[in-house]
Amino acid sequence: MSTILDPWGHFAIEKYEKLFKQFGIQPIDTVLDKLPIKHHFFTRRIVFGHRDFDKWLDALNRGEKVAVLTGFMPSGHTHLGHLMVFEELKYLQSLGVHVKIVVADAEAYAVRKLGRRKVIEYGLEYIRHAIAWGLDPTKTDFYFQTNNTTPYYRLIQMFSRKITKAEFEAIYGEASPGKIVAALTQASDILHMQLKAYGGYKHILVPVGADQDPHLRLTRDLADRFAQELGLRRPASFYHKFIRGLDGNKMSSSKSDFAILLLDKPEVIKKKVMMALTGGRPTAEEQRLLGGEPEKCTIYELYTYFLLRNDEELKKQYERCRRGEILCGRCKKNALKLLLELIKVHQEKYRELLESQIVEKHVNIPDF
Amino acid sequence: MSTILDPWGHFAIEKYEKLFKQFGIQPIDTVLDKLPIKHHFFTRRIVFGHRDFDKWLDALNRGEKVAVLTGFMPSGHTHLGHLMVFEELKYLQSLGVHVKIVVADAEAYAVRKLGRRKVIEYGLEYIRHAIAWGLDPTKTDFYFQTNNTTPYYRLIQMFSRKITKAEFEAIYGEASPGKIVAALTQASDILHMQLKAYGGYKHILVPVGADQDPHLRLTRDLADRFAQELGLRRPASFYHKFIRGLDGNKMSSSKSDFAILLLDKPEVIKKKVMMALTGGRPTAEEQRLLGGEPEKCTIYELYTYFLLRNDEELKKQYERCRRGEILCGRCKKNALKLLLELIKVHQEKYRELLESQIVEKHVNIPDF
Numbered sequence: 001m002s003t004i005l006d007p008w009g010h011f012a013i014e015k016y017e018k019l020f021k022q023f024g025i026q027p028i029d030t031v032l033d034k035l036p037i038k039h040h041f042f043t044r045r046i047v048f049g050h051r052d053f054d055k056w057l058d059a060l061n062r063g064e065k066v067a068v069l070t071g072f073m074p075s076g077h078t079h080l081g082h083l084m085v086f087e088e089l090k091y092l093q094s095l096g097v098h099v100k101i102v103v104a105d106a107e108a109y110a111v112r113k114l115g116r117r118k119v120i121e122y123g124l125e126y127i128r129h130a131i132a133w134g135l136d137p138t139k140t141d142f143y144f145q146t147n148n149t150t151p152y153y154r155l156i157q158m159f160s161r162k163i164t165k166a167e168f169e170a171i172y173g174e175a176s177p178g179k180i181v182a183a184l185t186q187a188s189d190i191l192h193m194q195l196k197a198y199g200g201y202k203h204i205l206v207p208v209g210a211d212q213d214p215h216l217r218l219t220r221d222l223a224d225r226f227a228q229e230l231g232l233r234r235p236a237s238f239y240h241k242f243i244r245g246l247d248g249n250k251m252s253s254s255k256s257d258f259a260i261l262l263l264d265k266p267e268v269i270k271k272k273v274m275m276a277l278t279g280g281r282p283t284a285e286e287q288r289l290l291g292g293e294p295e296k297c298t299i300y301e302l303y304t305y306f307l308l309r310n311d312e313e314l315k316k317q318y319e320r321c322r323r324g325e326i327l328c329g330r331c332k333k334n335a336l337k338l339l340l341e342l343i344k345v346h347q348e349k350y351r352e353l354l355e356s357q358i359v360e361k362h363v364n365i366p367d368f
Numbered sequence: 369m370s371t372i373l374d375p376w377g378h379f380a381i382e383k384y385e386k387l388f389k390q391f392g393i394q395p396i397d398t399v400l401d402k403l404p405i406k407h408h409f410f411t412r413r414i415v416f417g418h419r420d421f422d423k424w425l426d427a428l429n430r431g432e433k434v435a436v437l438t439g440f441m442p443s444g445h446t447h448l449g450h451l452m453v454f455e456e457l458k459y460l461q462s463l464g465v466h467v468k469i470v471v472a473d474a475e476a477y478a479v480r481k482l483g484r485r486k487v488i489e490y491g492l493e494y495i496r497h498a499i500a501w502g503l504d505p506t507k508t509d510f511y512f513q514t515n516n517t518t519p520y521y522r523l524i525q526m527f528s529r530k531i532t533k534a535e536f537e538a539i540y541g542e543a544s545p546g547k548i549v550a551a552l553t554q555a556s557d558i559l560h561m562q563l564k565a566y567g568g569y570k571h572i573l574v575p576v577g578a579d580q581d582p583h584l585r586l587t588r589d590l591a592d593r594f595a596q597e598l599g600l601r602r603p604a605s606f607y608h609k610f611i612r613g614l615d616g617n618k619m620s621s622s623k624s625d626f627a628i629l630l631l632d633k634p635e636v637i638k639k640k641v642m643m644a645l646t647g648g649r650p651t652a653e654e655q656r657l658l659g660g661e662p663e664k665c666t667i668y669e670l671y672t673y674f675l676l677r678n679d680e681e682l683k684k685q686y687e688r689c690r691r692g693e694i695l696c697g698r699c700k701k702n703a704l705k706l707l708l709e710l711i712k713v714h715q716e717k718y719r720e721l722l723e724s725q726i727v728e729k730h731v732n733i734p735d736f
Binding site: 106109110111113116145146147148149150151153154156157158159160161163164165168174175176177178180181182184185229230366367368 | 478516533548734736
């Protein structure tokens with residue numbers, strides 16, 4: 001049976017390697033040389049695959065007009081998983097690239113069936129976190145899907161002509177009105193910056209989680225079908241692995257016991273970290289003897305993704321675990337300390353943004 | 369088997385009476401008393417049925433805020449059939465009602481698969497004809513579906529949540545992405561004036577041809593489902609019979625030999641009228657003996673719809689035909705004379721509008 005990736009589902013993709021073969025996603029290794037700065041997300045293969053990212057980097061390196069578009073579904077509180085995209089965007093912004101972020105509020109409302117007010121609240125929370133994490137608000141465009149301008153919406157209407165129900169079902173598994181409109185809206189999100197009215201950026205990069213690839217496949221097909229009529233080009237994309245929740249499954253705000261929410265209080269974070277799934281052995285004795293299994297450990301994942309940016313330090317941590325020189329309790333405490341520091345700084349900036357109402361002034365908020 | 373009305377098909381609905389029973393359309397007779405002015409379209413049952421038109425008239429008669437929304441698909445040249453809607457709008461405008469007209473260019477592009485430029489051209493032609501027929505351009509709003517503003521589009525996105533694929537298939541027979549987006553766009557056309565941003569008109573009337581009722585049924589369901597969340601109310605509607613083409617089938621610009629196009633030259637109109645299907649008998653002798661059959665006659669239909677507004681004159685015409693006192697040749701010549709006068713005046717106004725470019729100045733034209 002073929003694997004149908006479901007961007008609306010909650011699950012962890014176990015074997016990312018399958019994606020290379022089945023859907024034609026390229027391994028990230030092939031572009032490492034072209035990266036102007038080698039961020040650890042790439043060198044550690046947290047960003048594991050891509051489509052045409054090499055071409056996009058060539059355009060960047062040639063000094064052509066390039067842009068980044070990504071988004072998020074405002075269906076819950078912002079958590080560590082979202083930080084991955086923020087980190088990627090911050091990195092791309094540091095390269096001088098124009099960054100645009102869409103709040104997929106139409107999708108959260110129509111597909112996830114949340115209330116409009118809730119969706120808008122979550123959206124604003126997310127935007128504040130993005131800025132608190134270091135995105136430059138004066139250089140980042142944010143918009144809500146329900147609050148863009150024409151001709152952005154014209155693309156949705158036009159796209160509907162050149163995709164059949166059967167093609168839609170092949171990509172998404174089903175073709176309900178809600179999902180059709182949501183998917184065509186996403187395609188418009190990804191492609192609209194190519195229109196003159198939105199800057200005419202012909203080289204678009206979409207950094208997302210691996211589950212979002214179906215949207216990219218749809219969008220690339222649509223770009224091909226509108227190449228002549230509207231001059232659209234295929235977007236490039238790269239894909240990161242999901243950060244796992246502390247239970248070892250995909251992190252999700254709907255399972256908040258196992259997710260680090262960015263506004264969690266220190267004592268809550270402490271509790272969650274202390275309960276986290278590790279790669280430890282049943283007894284301390286065994287662990288000293290056999291060593292731990294960092295590959296299985298959600299705490300080691302935190303080190304890899306966010307807590308230890310220095311490769312040497314990470315390697316040391318890995319080896320000490322492997323050799324049984326450090327037990328899980330001490331390791332967790334160390335991770336907790338680093339995480340709390342990170343979160344503290346972040347939450348302070350978040351609170352400043354909340355008080356200054358900068359986001360409310362900067363972003364066009366839907367009135368219903 | 370149940371009758372599925374197909375607004376995208378080309379056909380004549382034979383038995384309008386079936387619609388009363390099957391879909392709950394009310395006979396127009398029930399509202400005649402409430403009409404402030406009794407236009408012959410109503411008294412002659414050319415407008416044969418309605419939904420909640422009585423309630424809308426009550427609101428009008430109470431002096432409440434009421435509005436009219438109708439539209440057309442810009443998929444061909446404007447013909448006599450379109451004049452029916454113009455005539456209805458002119459009548460409603462004479463009652464002091466706010467009139468808004470949508471050019472369904474998104475639908476013509478996505479469902480009928482015409483080119484964007486062609487669709488925009490046909491749209492402008494249609495708008496010119498509407499004004500030439502007597503709609504007051506300073507009191508009529510025109511817009512293209514691909515060129516409206518937010519939050520009009522937000523409705524499309526929100527509507528997609530509360531309609532299933534099965535419901536869609538039950539109404540339209542199929543649920544392709546093109547038709548889903550087109551139908552939700554139509555629902556937004558009909559309902560968006562109820563939003564504050566578009567005037568907050570809670571009493572909307574939609575005058576259309578009988579084939580458009582599926583859109584009304586969808587839209588009424590959506591209004592119910594968004595009554596609480598958005599304060600939407602069901603639109604009222606009334607339905608006219610199609611004017612038949614000169615071959616006796618539904619008039620359509622795609623069968624232009626049998627349609628009177630509003631820009632046809634007099635000699636072309638003459639040729640078409642002279643070839644028209646009548647209710648005449650095989651020989652002049654038989655006709656003098658048995659009389660003609662005006663019920664079958666497309667020329668008599670022209671008299672009824674447009675050429676003879678005076679009921680006494682129409683009755684006289686009917687009786688002379690019935691008694692075999694007038695043969696088809698002479699009758700056609702008489703109709704042609706009246707039709708050419710009508711068209712001449714109309715075309716003069718149309719040309720003025722073309723030269724003055726008033727429409728181009730008045731209407732926001734999509735740039736692609």
